[in-house]
Amino acid sequence: AQSVAQPEDQVNVAEGNPLTVKCTYSVSGNPYLFWYVQYPNRGLQFLLKYITGDNLVKGSYGFEAEFNKSQTSFHLKKPSALVSDSALYFCAVGSGAGSYQLTFGKGTKLSVIP
Amino acid sequence: KAGVTQTPRYLIKTRGQQVTLSCSPISGHRSVSWYQQTPGQGLQFLFEYFSETQRNKGNFPGRFSGRQFSNSRSEMNVSTLELGDSALYLCASSFQSSGTEAFFGQGTRLTVV
Numbered sequence: 001a002q003s004v005a006q007p008e009d010q011v012n013v014a015e016g017n018p019l020t021v022k023c024t025y026s027v028s029g030n031p032y033l034f035w036y037v038q039y040p041n042r043g044l045q046f047l048l049k050y051i052t053g054d055n056l057v058k059g060s061y062g063f064e065a066e067f068n069k070s071q072t073s074f075h076l077k078k079p080s081a082l083v084s085d086s087a088l089y090f091c092a093v094g095s096g097a098g099s100y101q102l103t104f105g106k107g108t109k110l111s112v113i114p
Numbered sequence: 115k116a117g118v119t120q121t122p123r124y125l126i127k128t129r130g131q132q133v134t135l136s137c138s139p140i141s142g143h144r145s146v147s148w149y150q151q152t153p154g155q156g157l158q159f160l161f162e163y164f165s166e167t168q169r170n171k172g173n174f175p176g177r178f179s180g181r182q183f184s185n186s187r188s189e190m191n192v193s194t195l196e197l198g199d200s201a202l203y204l205c206a207s208s209f210q211s212s213g214t215e216a217f218f219g220q221g222t223r224l225t226v227v
Contacts, residue, residue, distance in 0.1 A: 034215060043118075043204055043218035090157065100145045100208055101170050102216060104157040 002027040006105035021076040023091030032094030033074045081112045118219035126225045132193040135222045139207030146188040151202040195226045
């Protein structure tokens with residue numbers, strides 16, 4: 001069975017500072033990893049994914065994530081946080097070929113303080 | 115390109131009733147998945163349909179069912195509603211399985227009273 005852990009329920013960061021939202025995963029085989037963001041009363045918006053290739057993945061809105069196979073981690077990062085980045089962030093792992101099922105972490109609430 | 119459309123956005127139902135939610139995927143997407151989001155349990159996978167066939171099902175009771183039509187539109191049905199079924203129900207579509215990202219609709223907020 002696959003699983004995702006987001007160890008921090010909430011992350012607070014000052015505007016302009018770098019931010020990191022942590023994610024670790026457990027999956028048999030090669031992982032398909034995703035980050036999504038959710039704003040209040042909205043669905044999930046795709047930020048970035050890792051399927052294969054470079055360990056550093058760049059995504060939307062200046063976000064990036066680093067895949068670390070040995071630590072089974074896929075942390076989300078941004079060099080300079082904006083107040084508008086305040087939202088709920090979800091890490092997810094995808095199932096193998098033949099079916100599409102995402103297993104999500106519990107989510108991390110990011111608050112960027114002006 | 116239109117996104118994933120879910121209707122209705124909000125629903126209030128009474129315990130014991132049944133409800134049908136609708137999802138129109140992005141044009142060309144053949145995989146449609148459904149998720150339940152609650153404060154306590156987070157995001158949980160309900161089921162996935164591909165070319166009108168259910169390929170995978172999460173750990174939910176048989177009161178939760180779904181189907182997909184030939185145009186890839188999908189519906190999910192919940193019968194004999196319980197208070198605990200109150201949640202945001204999200205639909206996601208993707209072009210193919212596994213390695214492609216899923217695009218989510220804005221969800222249907224179901225309140226059971």
